[in-house]
Amino acid sequence: MAEGEKLIPINIEDEMKSAYIDYSMSVIVSRALPDVRDGMKPVHRRVLYGMHELGIRATGSHKKSARIVGEVLGKYHPHGDTSVYDAMVRMAQEWSLRYLLVDGQGNFGSIDGDSPAAMRYTEARMQKISEEMLADIDKDTVDHQLNFDDTLKEPTVLPTRVPGLLINGASGIAVGMATNMPPHNLTEVINGTVAYIEDNDIDIDGLMQHIKAPDFPTGGVIYGYDGVKDAFHTGRGRVVMRAKARFEEVQGRECIIVTEIPYQVNKADMIKKTADLVNDKKIEGISNIRDESDRKGMRIVYILKRDAIPNIVLNTLFKYTALQSSFSVNNIALVKGRPQMLNLKQLIHYFVEHRHEVVVRRTEYLLRKAEERAHILEGLIIASDNIDEVIRLIRASANADEAREVLMKTFELSEIQAKAIVEMRLRQLTGLEQDKLRSEYEELMKTIEDYKDILAKKERRMAIIKEELLEIQSKYGDERRSIIEYAGGDVSITDLIPDEKVVITISHAGYIKRTSLTEYKKQNRGGVGQKASATRNEDFLEYLFVGTNHQYMLFFTQKGKCFWMRVFEIPEGSRTSKGRAIQNLINIEPDDKVKAFICTQDLKDEDYINNHYVIMATKKGQVKKTPLEQYSRPRTNGINAITIKEGDELLEAKLTTGDSQVMLAVKSGKAIRFEEEKTRPMGRNASGVRGITLGHDKDEVIGMVAINDSESDILVVSEGGYGKRSSIEDYRVTNRGGKGVKTINVTEKTGNLVAIKNVTDNDGLMIINKSGIAIRMAVEDLRVMGRATQGVRLIKVKDDDSIAAVAKVMNEDDDVDEDGNPITDSENGTPLDNNEKQTENKE
Numbered sequence: 001m002a003e004g005e006k007l008i009p010i011n012i013e014d015e016m017k018s019a020y021i022d023y024s025m026s027v028i029v030s031r032a033l034p035d036v037r038d039g040m041k042p043v044h045r046r047v048l049y050g051m052h053e054l055g056i057r058a059t060g061s062h063k064k065s066a067r068i069v070g071e072v073l074g075k076y077h078p079h080g081d082t083s084v085y086d087a088m089v090r091m092a093q094e095w096s097l098r099y100l101l102v103d104g105q106g107n108f109g110s111i112d113g114d115s116p117a118a119m120r121y122t123e124a125r126m127q128k129i130s131e132e133m134l135a136d137i138d139k140d141t142v143d144h145q146l147n148f149d150d151t152l153k154e155p156t157v158l159p160t161r162v163p164g165l166l167i168n169g170a171s172g173i174a175v176g177m178a179t180n181m182p183p184h185n186l187t188e189v190i191n192g193t194v195a196y197i198e199d200n201d202i203d204i205d206g207l208m209q210h211i212k213a214p215d216f217p218t219g220g221v222i223y224g225y226d227g228v229k230d231a232f233h234t235g236r237g238r239v240v241m242r243a244k245a246r247f248e249e250v251q252g253r254e255c256i257i258v259t260e261i262p263y264q265v266n267k268a269d270m271i272k273k274t275a276d277l278v279n280d281k282k283i284e285g286i287s288n289i290r291d292e293s294d295r296k297g298m299r300i301v302y303i304l305k306r307d308a309i310p311n312i313v314l315n316t317l318f319k320y321t322a323l324q325s326s327f328s329v330n331n332i333a334l335v336k337g338r339p340q341m342l343n344l345k346q347l348i349h350y351f352v353e354h355r356h357e358v359v360v361r362r363t364e365y366l367l368r369k370a371e372e373r374a375h376i377l378e379g380l381i382i383a384s385d386n387i388d389e390v391i392r393l394i395r396a397s398a399n400a401d402e403a404r405e406v407l408m409k410t411f412e413l414s415e416i417q418a419k420a421i422v423e424m425r426l427r428q429l430t431g432l433e434q435d436k437l438r439s440e441y442e443e444l445m446k447t448i449e450d451y452k453d454i455l456a457k458k459e460r461r462m463a464i465i466k467e468e469l470l471e472i473q474s475k476y477g478d479e480r481r482s483i484i485e486y487a488g489g490d491v492s493i494t495d496l497i498p499d500e501k502v503v504i505t506i507s508h509a510g511y512i513k514r515t516s517l518t519e520y521k522k523q524n525r526g527g528v529g530q531k532a533s534a535t536r537n538e539d540f541l542e543y544l545f546v547g548t549n550h551q552y553m554l555f556f557t558q559k560g561k562c563f564w565m566r567v568f569e570i571p572e573g574s575r576t577s578k579g580r581a582i583q584n585l586i587n588i589e590p591d592d593k594v595k596a597f598i599c600t601q602d603l604k605d606e607d608y609i610n611n612h613y614v615i616m617a618t619k620k621g622q623v624k625k626t627p628l629e630q631y632s633r634p635r636t637n638g639i640n641a642i643t644i645k646e647g648d649e650l651l652e653a654k655l656t657t658g659d660s661q662v663m664l665a666v667k668s669g670k671a672i673r674f675e676e677e678k679t680r681p682m683g684r685n686a687s688g689v690r691g692i693t694l695g696h697d698k699d700e701v702i703g704m705v706a707i708n709d710s711e712s713d714i715l716v717v718s719e720g721g722y723g724k725r726s727s728i729e730d731y732r733v734t735n736r737g738g739k740g741v742k743t744i745n746v747t748e749k750t751g752n753l754v755a756i757k758n759v760t761d762n763d764g765l766m767i768i769n770k771s772g773i774a775i776r777m778a779v780e781d782l783r784v785m786g787r788a789t790q791g792v793r794l795i796k797v798k799d800d801d802s803i804a805a806v807a808k809v810m811n812e813d814d815d816v817d818e819d820g821n822p823i824t825d826s827e828n829g830t831p832l833d834n835n836e837k838q839t840e841n842k843e
């Protein structure tokens with residue numbers, strides 16, 4: 001041991017404790033957490049201040065990044081050059097920051113995780129918004145502290161005019177705590193801050209009227225609002241983000257196109273992981289993934305297999321890949337040097353408090369400078385009033401110091417004033433210059449009064465803060481990038497969609513579309529018809545009915561499942577387009593087929609769903625009644641509507657009020673009529689009871705009608721284009737389960753029965769054959785005749801053609817009541833009666 005040294009024994013536990021606490025406090029305060037006032041961590045603040053000191057402004061030229069890093073490293077930030085350069089790079093990446101602070105030139109990396117070029121290759125300068133963060137820094141607006149070697153001073157915080165923490169967020173891991181704050185939209189944040197300035201007692205819900213949700217630089221969709229509410233109210237919450245995706249047909253293949261991905265997701269990694277999941281058979285239905293992103297924007301294409309259902313594939317991608325990810329909000333920032341969890345109102349409060357302090361300090365500085373100048377001007381004015389005496393005294397003095405002393409004594413001037421007079425230039429003795437002195441002094445006195453008024457009145461200071469914020473908003477405000485999807489939330493899409501009447505058509509191969517009813521024109525009976533739809537080879541239109549956009553659609557499949565959709569969700573198409581495959585809209589099994597549809601009113605209305613029933617009929621003659629209430633809670637994968645026995649399939653489903661009569665018709669030309677109450681209500685899983693007894697094995701039910709009044713007639717149509725309208729009274733009411741009575745005289749010319757409808761004079765008819773020819777006619781043109789006749793020709797059918805679908809539409813003149821509401825065909829609230837077509841060639 002050297003002389004004069006001694007050992008002091010220390011408990012290692014205490015030493016470790018105090019050393020670790022010192023280290024962790026240093027990390028918390030000087031490295032990992034942002035300051036609540038300017039939203040900056042020390043390294044970001046030093047980068048901007050370093051650029052400010054170097055004079056690298058937004059309007060100047062770019063300078064080498066290495067030069068900036070060297071400045072920051074040598075003067076303020078004694079850590080690795082990588083830490084400074086990485087921080088600067090992030091401030092220049094448009095996918096990292098919502099509002100960029102550095103304007104980079106060169107390779108600053110990519111959203112795929114590519115590294116930026118080394119700092120000797122890249123160049124940078126400030127963005128305009130960064131200059132707003134440093135505005136007034138030289139007016140004693142913020143405290144400065146000594147740098148690491150006590151040779152220079154650096155600001156402890158920036159006097160920012162921009163609410164930096166809210167608009168750009170922050171993330172950092174300290175010791176024992178972390179922060180993760182999302183970015184927000186500048187326009188919204190300033191609107192919220194102005195609302196707070198106008199009313200300090202505004203609550204968080206009031207602020208949320210202005211600041212809706214985070215706004216991420218990469219756009220995307222904020223899915224669900226509960227996490228956002230939690231984050232704003234408590235400072236903690238989980239914001240679920242989804243990619244922005246749409247369906248597109250590319251070269252005949254269904255594709256999912258992704259144009260925006262969640263914040264902080266590495267695109268290349270995400271695509272690679274998705275490809276691995278596809279290869280491992282964890283995700284089904286994708287045949288290829290292409291990244292078609294370019295300088296115009298992002299475009300990731302997921303090409304689907306032919307039998308894949310886009311909706312299911314997209315939901316699977318959301319579930320298993322980063323197409324859906326969450327941002328865990330944890331608003332921890334430094335308040336007066338201490339870490340604190342903050343809610344939305346506190347974040348705004350501390351920013352406004354900081355701005356208030358900056359405005360006070362700036363005004364005090366400007367007042368001080370103005371008073372100093374006024375003091376000098378007072379001296380100069382005294383001198384100019386006594387200029388001859390002043391010149392005489394100066395000439396008589398041996399040196400400048402003596403001249404100063406003499407002037408101070410003679411005119412009672414301060415040293416500063418005397419010095420200014422001694423240093424006066426001769427040109428200031430002209431009359432014009434003397435007038436200038438006086439007018440400058442008068443202006444200065446007004447300015448000083450104004451500064452004093454600002455310092456005396458808090459409302460004036462708040463008005464200045466507000467005005468400066470609105471100026472920032474007008475310069476840098478922009479539209480939201482992230483869409484908010486309030487999952488089942490406040491904004492309803494139905495408000496944006498007109499409740500107009502539409503024709504919904506579905507082809508034999510399962511293509512569905514909706515078209516405005518006005519696209520269809522009336523024709524007289526017996527016409528050849530017009531082209532109704534462009535179908536694929538060997539496809540034909542099989543179902544057609546009329547509904548309104550706001551109604552709910554229930555789809556019933558031949559396996560007895562029920563699916564649910566709003567009418568406006570069905571893709572719109574022109575009269576000649578083929579529509580979209582129904583499998584792409586609902587998650588139906590590949591070997592199942594939609595057979596019946598019901599259009600209902602509001603499924604949330606308890607009176608409505610408890611007083612309505614769904615009556616179903618199967619090919620083999622089974623019928624079943626279930627309360628509509630059982631179908632009011634739909635699931636994405638469908639729910640069971642009826643248990644179908646082997647060899648049978650669901651054929652038809654109708655909405656009734658419980659006191660209707662049911663008619664079933666079979667292919668061989670017979671029909672039965674019985675009271676609905678003869679079938680008791682059953683649960684969704686029951687298989688029903690016998691409705692009609694079939695005459696032979698080849699016979700099958702082709703349609704069902706629910707009758708709510710005795711005024712309507714029964715219309716039957718055969719394959720050969722023959723139809724007949726007869727009175728309901730011709731069909732006597734019997735018990736269910738009988739063989740029925742003859743409804744049309746089936747001959748070789750007429751062909752088998754294909755459809756049965758209940759009609760009135762006010763109804764219109766739409767008849768479509770397999771080749772896609774449609775004819776529209778009024779029911780009033782058909783006379784009522786006996787039930788055993790063969791009827792009249794409704795549509796000319798070529799030898800190799802036959803009727804595919806028959807549906808009822810209302811006459812366009814009579815289809816709305818005085819209030820403009822659609823007149824419905826019965827009190828069950830559905831302005832349509834869907835059709836059914838069964839032909840021998842389908843078997």
